[in-house]
Amino acid sequence: MAQIDETLRTEFWRDHDGRPDPKAFRPRSTGRVPPSVVRAQTRLRTAAWRNRKDRSRSPDSHQIGLSMVKALITSRLSELTWTDRDLVARMLLDLRSRGFSIEETKQVLRRMRTRYVDPGDRADQPDHSCGPKIRFKGEEDRLPF
Template sequence: MRSDEINKIVASIDETRRTEHFRNHDDRPDARTFKPRPGRRVPKEIVRAQTRLRSAAWRVRMDSRAAPSSREIGMALVYSLITSRLSALTFTDEDIVGRALLDLQARGFSITEARNTLRRLRNRYVDPGDREGEPNESCGPAPRLPGEEESLPF
């Protein structure tokens, strides 16, 4: 027999094995006599895949409950801050903003950069008519007469 004939016969036998004599692993009993010991290291690829699966399941549960994550709550607080006028902020509101800025500073962030970020967000999301007289990307704060409303804390 020639090698191409042998290869053809082997391929035919393998095809028959795959189509007619396949095993359904879901219906079989557990045949492992020696099960892996607890505490055995799992390859990092498997751990990462399992983590991705858990994260995806958590996101689906959060979405189905319409539950905000801490990021969404934080962004809602930032949005309420950047769209408020200073006169509308109470002492407690200003205290919360101050504590947030101090927390950022304690974690190594620059308060100046945090204020610049808040200012950029305000310029982006608040109508220019509502920001009249406030500093923006191209100008500084407008001159104010004594007793006029102060600028925002950022």
């Protein structure tokens, strides 16, 4: 028995420094971090993230969405393909499913179009702040909003 124990200690010993850490749940540090420090750390991480996004010139989802809305409001209905119209329909359905009013959404899009599209290009449209209508032969009269 003594020989078995000696073999165990000399040949099958475990190196505790070279092993992975077996603790799945670590105890919290000696003291709790004050909430003000946690908020400051969060602000720092957010600032670093925003800085990385700025340096990589990466748009966020809000900016991408605004660009898509701008493309929509500055397009003529005749320029929109079936796929474009399908995307607009999906947008409206999504907003309605989340509790927004489709009519209010269309009014917001109309106000944006009035603000950003040249008056000559939106003549005779429902906002009545335009000059004579520019119309190409066969062009449809109504926009989807």
